[in-house]
Amino acid sequence: MSLTFTPLNDRVLVKRIEAKTQTPGGLLIPAAAAEKMQEFTVVSVGPGLLEDGVRQPMPVTAGDRVLLGKYSGGIIKLDGEEFLVVEAHQILGILS
Numbered sequence: 079m080s081l082t083f084t085p086l087n088d089r090v091l092v093k094r095i096e097a098k099t100q101t102p103g104g105l106l107i108p109a110a111a112a113e114k115m116q117e118f119t120v121v122s123v124g125p126g127l128l129e130d131g132v133r134q135p136m137p138v139t140a141g142d143r144v145l146l147g148k149y150s151g152g153i154i155k156l157d158g159e160e161f162l163v164v165e166a167h168q169i170l171g172i173l174s
Contacts, residue, residue: 090163
């Protein structure tokens with residue numbers, strides 16, 4: 079069975095972009111030495127926060143690459159894959 083997840087309000091579902099295991103010069107980086115990157119891809123976004131009866135637009139869209147703080151969000155597992163659910167204000171910025 080395949081699960082789907084739709085974030086509510088101003089929440090965003092993101093997936094970590096895997097760290098590179100090799101430097102541009104060809105040296106291999108061991109997994110223990112590689113720090114977890116705080117770079118993520120936006121998978122899906124909620125409809126936006128409802129304030130005074132008006133839905134606020136979301137600052138990101140699915141497919142955006144974003145940076146998050148080190149301890150942002152909550153981890154969930156869907157179909158064996160690990161995702162993070164964060165509130166829109168926890169996103170530090172969009173990478174382009």
